[in-house]
Amino acid sequence: MSAAETDPTPSPLPIRSSSLKPCNANKEHDSEEDKLESATRPHPKPVLPKCKLRLICNNLDHEGSSIFFSNINPAVSLSQAVDAVLSILYQPTKTNKHIPPTRSVSLTLRSMGGVAYTTxxxxxxxxxxxxxxxxxxxDIASERQQQEIQGVLVHEMVHCWQWNGLGTCPGGLIEGIADFVRLKAGLSPPHWKKEAGGEWDAGYQHTGYFLEWIEESFGEGSVRKINATLQNKKYVEEEFWQRLFQKNVGELWAEYSNTLPKPKERDENTKADIDEEMKAHESNSVT
Structure with missing residues (x-):
């Protein structure tokens, strides 16, 4: 390099335009946009919980096993039973902490006395x-096999998901809620009937129909409230029903019983129905 040569003069840095804003100038604006987007973005709706479902059959050679598998798809039927129970007894929330944390249900088919039980x-x-x-x-009549099996599954599935007043709830109310759910699911058998008299907590369909009347009289979700009240408190009969319906259970049972025909009235109605059927039969038999 000759002595006459000098180092090149560096080019000047570009001047930032005054129209450009600092990079954080829109921070507040962007934050508001984010909030708006978050508020308007569709969020997933709360859903009812699921659990693992298992099946055990102790004797595939049993005639009952053949009938069961001929009428029932276990995966579908058990899932439908869970859905029926949860949709009738609960409404979903973000946490579902108001629903028992049942993690699995195992159905065991085996030879035994009785119908079914849950533990x-x-x-x-x-x-x-x-x-x-x-x-x-x-022993289920062939025309009733599918409906009866599914009805029993729904009834027993209730026991997997219902509250019991920390173990103090009367057994009749426990069983009545189970049959109420079966009734609401459209799976009541033809021999069920509403009956006046007796005790309100005799259980099963006897109490189930009573709970149906409560649901109709005090509004949809009344049985859901009964179940919810049994979550964290012991069952004390007088205050339990007063708190929910401002009446004691004896008064409620009496009101329900008054809506039903008395035994004599039922007999007369039955006789009238039979007479009418006989007249219709005789009329149709005339050539």
Whole structure:
């Protein structure tokens, strides 16, 4: 390099235009946009919980097993039973903490007396077991097999998901809620009937129809409230019903009973129905 040569003069840095804003100038504006987008963006609706479903059949050679699998798809039927129970007894929330934390339900088909029963498993009470009698299934009339099996599954599934007043709820109310759900699911058998008299907590359909009347009289969701009230408190009969319906259960039962025909009236109605059927039959028989 010659002595006459000098270092090149560096080019000047570009001048920032005064129209340009600092990079954080829109920070507040962007934050508001984010909030608006978050508020308007569709969020997933709360959903009811699911649980693991299992099936155990202790004797595939049993006639009841053949009838069961001929009428029932276990995966579909058990899922439908869970959905029916949860949709009738609960409404979903973000946490679903108001729903029992049942983690699994195992259906065991086996030869035994009775119809079915539900219990907590040996693991812990969050794992439930439904035991269903193959002998009972074997004796179901052919035209009733599918409906009766599904009805029993729904009834027993209620016991996997209902509250029990910390173990103090009367058994009749527990069973009545189960049959109320079966009734609401459209799975009541033809021999069920509403009956006046007796005790309100006789259980099963006797109490189930009483709960149906409460639901109709005090509004949809009344039985859901009964179940919810049994979540964290012990059952004390007088205050329980007063708190929910401002009446004691005896008054409610009397009102319900008054809506039903008395035994004599039922007999007369039955006789009138029979007479009418006989007249219709005789009329149709005339050539």
């Amino acid at each position: 907590g498993s040996d693991i812990d009470d969050d794992h439930k077991e439904i035991h269903f009698s193959l002998d009972y299934i074997k």
